[in-house]
Amino acid sequence: MLNELRKIQKKHGYVSEDSIKKLSKKTGIPVSIIYGVTTFYAKLHTKPTGKYIIEICDSPSCYLNGSLDIIKYLERKLDIKSGQTTQDKKFSLFIDSCIGCCDEAPAMLINGKPYTKLTKEKIDKILKKCKS
Secondary structure, eight states, X not given: OHHHHHHHXXXXXXXXXXXXXXXXXXXXXXXXXXXXXXXXXTTOOSSOOOSEEEEEEOSHHHHHTTHHHHHHHHHHXXXXXXXXXXXXXXXXXXXXXXXXXXXXXXXXXXXXXEEOXXXXXXXXXXXXXXXX
16 A cells, blocks of 8 residues: 555655545545555655655654754744645655654755755755755
8 A cells, every 4th residue: 555655646746635535446445544544654745745845853863963943943944834835835844753864963854865964054055955
């Protein structure tokens, strides 16, 4: 099921209610089960996302190295909260429990690419590059 959900998301950018219903008919798995799986995994989205998906790590390592400040900074900078997308559909912001960069905390992924040892200045440069 996860492979099917990933394929749907890759094709459409997210897993819609309609996609879940179609997958249910195709597989015979109840809609409620598919929806539960879709919403359980942080990498699967049930709403359209922005061009750039920002995933901030909030593991203990990142948290102890300032990820909370980074999250708050990004929320202010982008004028959105975690789980939301900017008005221009350019950025979506999510918080992840771990992205595997504990030795270079705090860290984030943008469309799967890691950015580590984050500072406000570094974030400004990254966002500026994405906007251009």
